[in-house]
Amino acid sequence: xxxxxxxxxYNEYKEFxxxxxxxxxxxxxxxxxxxxxxWKEKKITPDKWEFTYDVTKRRPGHxxxxxxxxxxxxxxxxxxxxxxxxxxxxxxxxxSMTGLKYKLGQKRGEKDxxxxxxxxxxxxxxxITGINCSVxx
Numbered sequence: 001x002x003x004x005x006x007x008x009x010y011n012e013y014k015e016f017x018x019x020x021x022x023x024x025x026x027x028x029x030x031x032x033x034x035x036x037x038x039w040k041e042k043k044i045t046p047d048k049w050e051f052t053y054d055v056t057k058r059r060p061g062h063x064x065x066x067x068x069x070x071x072x073x074x075x076x077x078x079x080x081x082x083x084x085x086x087x088x089x090x091x092x093x094x095x096s097m098t099g100l101k102y103k104l105g106q107k108r109g110e111k112d113x114x115x116x117x118x119x120x121x122x123x124x125x126x127x128i129t130g131i132n133c134s135v136x137x
Contacts, residue, residue: 010067023069032057072109078102 013020024030037055044050081099088094105116 031060033060034058069106070109074107074114076104076106076114078104 010024011022013022014025015021016026035056035058037053039051039053041049041051079099079101081097083095083097085093085095105114107114
């Protein structure tokens with residue numbers, strides 16, 4: 001009964017600022033652990049870098065059976081973040097990131113087609129142009 005309720009509440013329609021959506025309720029949060037990943041970067045200009053990052057992320061526990069999206073579901077996110085880095089010794093850097101991520105689309109495990117959110121690009125452009133990029137120290 002409990003598991004059916006979790007699955008039902010995840011998939012039922014919710015409303016946020018007058019628009020319907022499904023999935024996790026706005027205000028809830030997730031916690032993930034990232035395996036040893038690979039971060040590659042290339043310097044493009046004196047102050048600009050391109051990077052790629054590939055890693056598996058894992059839940060600290062186990063998802064309740066039948067909850068969430070089907071296995072095989074894929075997401076496309078746009079991430080905008082502050083990265084803070086400190087070099088504690090010759091061979092290591094500590095790093096932390098805080099920021100925003102926007103869902104541009106998803107492809108459910110049983111589907112062949114990506115769904116995109118119509119207002120995703122507009123929301124990103126609005127937030128990027130209005131973002132406060134100041135760094136507090």
